[in-house]
Amino acid sequence: MRVFVYWNIRLRVFSIAESVNGRRGKLIRHADSVALADAVFVVNENGRLRSVAKFKEVHAGIVGTLVDHVDATAMRAVTYNPHKAATFTRRDNGAPVHAAPFVHATVTVDKRADVRAAL
Numbered sequence: 001m002r003v004f005v006y007w008n009i010r011l012r013v014f015s016i017a018e019s020v021n022g023r024r025g026k027l028i029r030h031a032d033s034v035a036l037a038d039a040v041f042v043v044n045e046n047g048r049l050r051s052v053a054k055f056k057e058v059h060a061g062i063v064g065t066l067v068d069h070v071d072a073t074a075m076r077a078v079t080y081n082p083h084k085a086a087t088f089t090r091r092d093n094g095a096p097v098h099a100a101p102f103v104h105a106t107v108t109v110d111k112r113a114d115v116r117a118a119l
Contacts, residue, residue, distance in 0.1 A: 004042075005034050005105060006061035012111040019063050032107040036064030039103040039117065041078070041088040048082045060088070062103055062115075072104040075116035090119065 002019040014034050018025030040063045047059025060080055077091035078100075087096040100117035108114050 001066050002063065003028065003036070003066050004061050004063050005036065006058050007113045009056070013107060014105055014113070016066070024058065024061065034103075034105045035067045035070040036062060036103040036105075037067045037070070038101065039064035040099045041080075041097055043080070043082075043087055045086060048086060051082050062105070064103060070102040070104050070118075072116050074118070075102070075104060076119045078103075078115045078117045088115075 004017045004019045004024040006015055006017075006024070008015045008030065011030060013030045013032060015030055016028045016034060018028060041060075042063055043060040047057055051057055051059055060082070078088050078097050079091045080088045085094070085096070087098065089096055097117060097119065100119055102118040103115065104117075105113065105115045
């Protein structure tokens with residue numbers, strides 16, 4: 001099942017919604033951990049600009065196929081900050097990330113998003 005996953009800043013969990021043509025559809029559920037295959041990192045530029053201007057809205061996420069488990073041991077950390085870049089980026093070197101064969105997203109003990117991708 002193709003889904004759109006995004007970080008819910010109010011609830012501090014990942015929201016999982018249906019993916020309709022690469023866009024967010026109906027909310028399915030919330031989760032502390034999500035595993036995806038054939039993932040694409042998407043950012044709506046107009047939404048990003050509105051978010052930077054203080055109007056918070058969901059404008060970025062990961063579209064992928066929901067799977068039960070992926071091995072996250074050799075994956076690279078990925079981050080997104082609309083004030084610093086227009087795309088998702090690697091945390092170690094700042095290189096843009098647009099797609100990955102596998103993604104694992106979890107909520108840390110201190111309630112932060114930890115997204116890792118096989119790059």
